[in-house]
Protein backbone atom coordinates (compact mmCIF):
# COMPACT_ATOMS: atom_id res chain seq x y z
CA UNK A 1 0.00 0.00 0.00
CA UNK A 2 1.49 3.29 -1.13
CA UNK A 3 0.16 6.60 0.20
CA UNK A 4 1.38 10.18 0.34
CA UNK A 5 1.51 13.06 2.78
CA UNK A 6 1.21 16.55 1.36
CA UNK A 7 4.56 18.04 2.39
CA UNK A 8 4.25 21.71 1.43
CA UNK A 9 3.87 23.04 4.98
CA UNK A 10 2.77 21.86 8.41
CA UNK A 11 2.92 18.69 10.51
CA UNK A 12 3.48 16.10 7.79
CA UNK A 13 6.42 14.19 9.35
CA UNK A 14 4.34 12.81 12.23
CA UNK A 15 1.71 11.50 9.80
CA UNK A 16 4.43 9.88 7.73
CA UNK A 17 5.88 8.08 10.75
CA UNK A 18 2.50 6.81 11.87
CA UNK A 19 1.55 5.51 8.41
CA UNK A 20 4.94 3.80 8.10
CA UNK A 21 4.44 2.15 11.48
CA UNK A 22 1.27 0.64 10.04
CA UNK A 23 3.27 -0.83 7.17
CA UNK A 24 2.46 1.65 4.39
CA UNK A 25 5.03 2.98 1.95
CA UNK A 26 4.84 6.78 2.31
CA UNK A 27 5.79 9.42 -0.25
CA UNK A 28 6.22 13.14 0.53
CA UNK A 29 4.09 14.93 -2.07
CA UNK A 30 5.43 18.28 -3.30
CA UNK A 31 4.54 18.09 -7.01
CA UNK A 32 1.60 16.65 -8.97
CA UNK A 33 3.74 13.81 -10.36
CA UNK A 34 4.40 12.54 -6.83
CA UNK A 35 0.74 11.42 -6.72
CA UNK A 36 1.37 8.73 -9.29
CA UNK A 37 0.68 5.25 -7.95
CA UNK A 38 -0.67 6.54 -4.62
CA UNK A 39 -3.93 5.21 -3.20
CA UNK A 40 -4.28 7.82 -0.48
CA UNK A 41 -3.11 11.31 0.47
CA UNK A 42 -3.00 12.81 3.97
CA UNK A 43 -3.14 16.61 4.17
CA UNK A 44 -1.64 17.75 7.48
CA UNK A 45 -2.42 20.51 9.94
CA UNK A 46 -0.55 23.78 9.59
CA UNK A 47 -1.69 27.03 8.03
CA UNK A 48 -4.52 26.45 5.60
CA UNK A 49 -4.01 29.62 3.53
CA UNK A 50 -0.36 28.72 2.90
CA UNK A 51 -1.17 25.09 2.06
CA UNK A 52 -3.97 26.21 -0.28
CA UNK A 53 -1.82 28.79 -2.09
CA UNK A 54 1.13 26.46 -2.57
CA UNK A 55 -1.06 23.55 -3.71
CA UNK A 56 -2.64 25.83 -6.33
CA UNK A 57 0.70 27.26 -7.44
CA UNK A 58 2.17 23.78 -8.01
CA UNK A 59 -0.97 22.36 -9.66
CA UNK A 60 -1.46 19.78 -6.92
CA UNK A 61 -5.11 20.76 -6.33
CA UNK A 62 -6.00 20.05 -9.99
CA UNK A 63 -4.21 16.72 -9.94
CA UNK A 64 -5.90 15.66 -6.68
CA UNK A 65 -9.34 16.65 -8.04
CA UNK A 66 -8.74 14.53 -11.11
CA UNK A 67 -7.66 11.46 -9.12
CA UNK A 68 -10.54 11.77 -6.64
CA UNK A 69 -12.94 12.20 -9.58
CA UNK A 70 -11.67 8.90 -11.01
CA UNK A 71 -12.25 7.25 -7.64
CA UNK A 72 -8.60 6.20 -7.41
CA UNK A 73 -7.45 8.36 -4.49
CA UNK A 74 -8.63 8.66 -0.88
CA UNK A 75 -7.88 11.96 0.89
CA UNK A 76 -7.77 12.73 4.61
CA UNK A 77 -7.49 16.35 5.71
CA UNK A 78 -6.55 17.00 9.33
CA UNK A 79 -7.09 20.47 10.84
CA UNK A 80 -5.77 22.89 8.16
CA UNK A 81 -6.11 19.94 5.76
CA UNK A 82 -9.82 19.66 6.62
CA UNK A 83 -10.23 23.36 5.76
CA UNK A 84 -8.52 22.72 2.41
CA UNK A 85 -10.96 19.90 1.60
CA UNK A 86 -14.07 21.97 2.33
CA UNK A 87 -16.47 23.46 -0.17
CA UNK A 88 -17.17 26.41 2.15
CA UNK A 89 -14.92 28.37 4.51
CA UNK A 90 -17.05 31.02 6.28
CA UNK A 91 -15.43 34.49 6.41
CA UNK A 92 -12.69 33.41 3.94
CA UNK A 93 -14.52 33.14 0.61
CA UNK A 94 -11.36 33.80 -1.44
CA UNK A 95 -9.13 31.27 0.30
CA UNK A 96 -7.74 28.69 -2.16
CA UNK A 97 -9.02 25.18 -1.44
CA UNK A 98 -9.63 21.74 -2.91
CA UNK A 99 -13.37 22.16 -2.27
CA UNK A 100 -14.36 18.52 -2.76
CA UNK A 101 -16.18 17.81 0.50
CA UNK A 102 -19.71 19.04 0.92
CA UNK A 103 -18.95 20.65 4.27
CA UNK A 104 -18.50 24.13 5.69
CA UNK A 105 -15.43 24.47 7.91
CA UNK A 106 -15.07 27.44 10.22
CA UNK A 107 -11.45 28.40 10.90
CA UNK A 108 -10.31 28.94 14.50
CA UNK A 109 -13.82 28.07 15.65
CA UNK A 110 -13.01 27.55 19.31
CA UNK A 111 -11.78 31.10 19.98
CA UNK A 112 -8.49 32.52 21.22
CA UNK A 113 -8.97 31.74 24.92
CA UNK A 114 -8.95 28.03 24.21
CA UNK A 115 -6.23 27.97 21.59
CA UNK A 116 -5.59 24.31 22.20
CA UNK A 117 -7.31 21.55 24.14
CA UNK A 118 -7.54 17.79 24.33
CA UNK A 119 -10.49 15.46 24.64
CA UNK A 120 -11.43 11.81 24.80
CA UNK A 121 -13.63 11.63 21.72
CA UNK A 122 -16.32 9.05 21.10
CA UNK A 123 -15.84 8.02 17.48
CA UNK A 124 -18.42 6.04 15.55
CA UNK A 125 -16.95 2.62 14.73
CA UNK A 126 -14.19 2.71 17.39
CA UNK A 127 -14.68 0.59 20.51
CA UNK A 128 -12.96 3.00 22.93
CA UNK A 129 -12.47 6.80 22.99
CA UNK A 130 -9.81 8.46 20.85
CA UNK A 131 -7.54 10.99 22.58
CA UNK A 132 -7.83 14.04 20.30
CA UNK A 133 -5.56 17.09 20.32
CA UNK A 134 -7.12 20.33 18.99
CA UNK A 135 -4.76 23.19 18.04
CA UNK A 136 -6.39 26.46 16.89
CA UNK A 137 -8.87 24.02 15.48
CA UNK A 138 -11.61 24.50 12.95
CA UNK A 139 -15.14 23.14 13.39
CA UNK A 140 -17.32 21.56 10.75
CA UNK A 141 -20.44 23.72 10.89
CA UNK A 142 -22.47 22.25 8.02
CA UNK A 143 -22.52 18.84 6.36
CA UNK A 144 -24.22 17.85 3.11
CA UNK A 145 -26.51 14.82 2.72
CA UNK A 146 -23.69 12.48 1.59
CA UNK A 147 -21.50 13.26 4.59
CA UNK A 148 -21.43 10.96 7.61
CA UNK A 149 -20.68 12.51 11.01
CA UNK A 150 -18.25 10.27 12.94
CA UNK A 151 -17.49 12.43 16.01
CA UNK A 152 -18.52 15.60 17.81
CA UNK A 153 -16.98 17.78 20.50
CA UNK A 154 -20.10 19.06 22.25
CA UNK A 155 -22.20 20.55 19.45
CA UNK A 156 -19.29 20.95 17.06
CA UNK A 157 -18.73 18.31 14.39
CA UNK A 158 -15.06 17.28 14.36
CA UNK A 159 -14.76 14.11 12.22
CA UNK A 160 -16.65 13.34 8.99
CA UNK A 161 -16.51 11.01 6.02
CA UNK A 162 -17.83 11.38 2.49
CA UNK A 163 -17.01 8.31 0.38
CA UNK A 164 -13.21 8.18 0.09
CA UNK A 165 -12.77 11.58 1.77
CA UNK A 166 -12.16 12.01 5.49
CA UNK A 167 -11.82 15.26 7.48
CA UNK A 168 -10.90 15.83 11.11
CA UNK A 169 -10.65 19.10 13.08
CA UNK A 170 -8.02 17.66 15.36
CA UNK A 171 -4.45 16.31 15.07
CA UNK A 172 -4.58 12.48 15.17
CA UNK A 173 -0.84 12.16 14.50
CA UNK A 174 0.28 13.55 17.87
CA UNK A 175 -0.58 10.60 20.10
CA UNK A 176 0.46 6.98 19.85
CA UNK A 177 -3.02 5.92 18.77
CA UNK A 178 -2.96 4.86 15.13
CA UNK A 179 -6.56 3.69 14.81
CA UNK A 180 -7.68 6.57 12.58
CA UNK A 181 -4.63 6.16 10.34
CA UNK A 182 -5.64 2.49 10.14
CA UNK A 183 -9.18 3.46 9.17
CA UNK A 184 -7.79 5.75 6.45
CA UNK A 185 -5.56 2.98 5.02
CA UNK A 186 -8.66 0.75 4.87
CA UNK A 187 -10.54 3.47 2.98
CA UNK A 188 -7.62 3.93 0.59
CA UNK A 189 -7.27 0.21 -0.12
CA UNK A 190 -10.96 -0.23 -0.90
CA UNK A 191 -11.47 0.39 -4.63
CA UNK A 192 -15.19 1.10 -4.22
CA UNK A 193 -16.33 4.23 -2.40
CA UNK A 194 -18.84 3.35 0.29
Ligand SMILES: NC(=O)CC[C@H](N)C(=O)O
Nearest residue numbers: 045046047048079080107
Ligand atom coordinates in the same frame (compact mmCIF):
# COMPACT_ATOMS: atom_id res chain seq x y z
N1 LIG B 1 -3.57 23.23 13.64
C1 LIG B 1 -4.04 23.70 12.51
O1 LIG B 1 -3.93 23.11 11.43
C2 LIG B 1 -4.69 25.05 12.62
C3 LIG B 1 -5.37 25.52 11.37
C4 LIG B 1 -5.25 27.03 11.28
N2 LIG B 1 -5.93 27.66 12.39
C5 LIG B 1 -5.83 27.52 9.95
O2 LIG B 1 -6.89 28.08 9.93
O3 LIG B 1 -5.22 27.34 8.95
